[in-house]
Amino acid sequence: MTDDLLTVGQVADHLGVTVRTLHHYDEIGLVVPSARSRAGYRLYTEADLLRLQHVVVYRRLGLPLEEIGTILADGADSDTVVEHLRRQREAVTHRVAELTELVTAIDRALEAEMNDYAISREEQRELFGDGFDDGYAAEAEERWGDTDAWAQSQQRAKSYRKEQWQQIKEEGDAVNARFVELMDAGVDAGSEQAMDAAEAARQQICTWFYDCPRPMHAAIAEMYVTDPRFTKTYEDVAPGLAQYVRDAVVANAGRG
Amino acid sequence: MTDDLLTVGQVADHLGVTVRTLHHYDEIGLVVPSARSRAGYRLYTEADLLRLQHVVVYRRLGLPLEEIGTILADGADSDTVVEHLRRQREAVTHRVAELTELVTAIDRALEAEMNDYAISREEQRELFGDGFDDGYAAEAEERWGDTDAWAQSQQRAKSYRKEQWQQIKEEGDAVNARFVELMDAGVDAGSEQAMDAAEAARQQICTWFYDCPRPMHAAIAEMYVTDPRFTKTYEDVAPGLAQYVRDAVVANAGRG
DNA sequence: GCTTGACCCTCACGGGACGTGAGGCACCAG
DNA sequence: CTGGTGCCTCACGTCCCGTGAGGGTCAAGC
The missing domain is CATH 1.10.490.50 (Antibiotic binding domain of TipA-like multidrug resistance regulators)
Known part of the structure; x- marks a missing residue:
């Protein structure tokens, strides 16, 4: 029960990452499985999974792997787990606030377009430019393009001439x-x-x-x-x- | 007034991107400045800026440049501008919803830790795993690591033993x-x-x-x-x- | 015992979106 | 005419993996 070791595939399924990603994290020493089978299979313990989970959440926020490494390096007891969760919560809500700002910016732009009001560059800058004072922080990750919702909105927009x-x-x-x-x-x-x-x-x-x-x-x-x-x-x-x-x-x- | 052409640096300042990014967009043909000075300086028109702005917003959502290109390729009149804004709005709110979900997942994890309740792998999976059904869609972009807010939260968390x-x-x-x-x-x-x-x-x-x-x-x-x-x-x-x-x-x- | 898949391993190259110089004109201020 | 700043074009580096190639491993079935 406690010595329930998982292989890459199982871990990948559980946490929604690819096997290659696990290999990579192992390569760079970010999440090194505590054990290997005789055949060389990576075997992940419960503790490995916990660490990996933190990595995944941080990664979702766009932190570079190296930084995640240093963050997780400051100990790994029960209380620091809470610290991570606190930080993660803060970081995510911060991001949400940014995006919400972006939505209102888009709303303004929509209003402007609706009223055939062409906004000037200066105003554009005010709306979109560096509204995100510090990091305009583009969020990447490609696969987003073929999301369901996205495809939907794209299709709906087609019928609009x-x-x-x-x-x-x-x-x-x-x-x-x-x-x-x-x-x-x-x-x-x-x-x-x-x-x-x-x-x-x-x-x-x-x-x-x-x-x-x-x-x-x-x-x-x-x-x-x-x-x-x-x-x-x-x-x-x-x-x-x-x-x-x-x-x-x-x-x-x-x-x- | 209307022939108010801007150079890379000015455009970069206005929209909060780097000069290199503009070069890149030019190279791949995504946003090609309509004019060049005698000396070869890139000169961006009002229309170029509008296009670029859409690119920037889409980019913030993490769409790959190629896809942005095809999206913007379907015409560029006033009405399609509204279409883009609509799509962008939808995409951003969708992302906000995802992140909000992530926040509640973190809340649950925090509650669990507070009560010294170790959640099982199965439950972790439920909370963090593929909660984002289609794309677990990590948001990348490195520079996030050295954001002000981030540094702040990191520092604040230090005093917690x-x-x-x-x-x-x-x-x-x-x-x-x-x-x-x-x-x-x-x-x-x-x-x-x-x-x-x-x-x-x-x-x-x-x-x-x-x-x-x-x-x-x-x-x-x-x-x-x-x-x-x-x-x-x-x-x-x-x-x-x-x-x-x-x-x-x-x-x-x-x-x- | 042997084959068939599904899964795992280690190289190793590729690719997207830029970062980061290097070397060299362009332009304005003093 | 001399800085200083801004722009140009190569061109290589980086980060985070994707994507094979070539080859072992393991449980199951024939």
Whole structure:
């Protein structure tokens, strides 16, 4: 039970790495199996697996193998295991925060494109450039290209041509016109009708762009009044529209 | 204004890539600057920058350059720009979901370590193994190792030794004892006192492990009753404790 | 006992995405 | 006209494996 030694293939299956990877880790001394069979087969113990698991997680974060080695070299007792987990947690959440930032950057770019607002280089830089102050830290690993979700999104995007784009713009204009109409009529931004218009706007985003739940929609609407660029595109349609739309969207997000 | 051509260095600064990278993209024909100066300097137009920006975002997601090339090759009008942004958004959120999963896996492992519960290989596999069904998709890019945040967390983790670990366990036992005491006394899990105990437990996590806001704590507490392993570790202390702690934590999360 | 797979071994070369000089023009400031 | 900085083109180095080539090993079945 405790002397349950595994061969490369089994270990590879368990932890989702390739045999070659295990060979490599052995070669460079990162994870050296504690035993070998008479025939020279690598045999991994429980402890080896634990170490390997840490390596795999660190690797997923993109740390170079050498650094992983030095990290793991600082002892291997029970308490340092917790240390590793703590660090790993921190590193992963940090990465998540970065990517989330990237998503909002993309959202802004989408908004800009939707409103036919060509953003300048300076703004691009602000959005994408070195938004990730320290490491713009590209994440690599090739196999990502043929992921299921990726293939899906690629396929879905295929059915999306010029006349449809035209339609999107028309729908958008219609929604905006509706907002202007309501605003000019003095209808409150928190009213049923305004909320309906907001809901229509949201539906449009869901249909054409991406799944956008109400809270997310509200967050985006905040940009209408906080980001001068978007404020401008709405104010150009009608003065006061940015605030009005924002309020309506927020109100709409508030109802069940 | 429109014929505002930039050299490699300027472009590199703007988009946060290296000059060498731009050379490489030129070499393989991925992003070829539209012009050259008499002296042979690469000169990038606005359109070049737009293309490059998409490349950079895709690259951050870890797509291989070749694939990026074919993606960008399907036309380059205004509407396909939106398509790219849509895809990029989807891809990034997908990645965020993956990493978030990884975080909860780490949380579980941390919980297990905290309770001195050594998880089996089978469970490790479940947690870390191929949780990412298709591509375990390691994210690479070396430079990550010497990120500020990383160095920080590494340094912070240094001050964390064996006697402290002992202290952590004692504190944990104390909190659990408090829970048992309350439960045995028939005090309601939603009571002030039980919530105080829950808050103490949360503070302990914050202090020793990671920043854990109340809602997150509640999510973790759910595991006490849904994950048999954790249920067991609490039930072993006292029958009914898992449910009691879970309820107290949830109640505590509910108060301001 | 012999064959057939599935699995393991050790070289060893390849490849993607750049890093890192080396050697040499280009351009502007003083 | 002399630095200093920025750009150019080779061209080799690196990291993390992928991908054979050539060959042993092991349990199972005939």
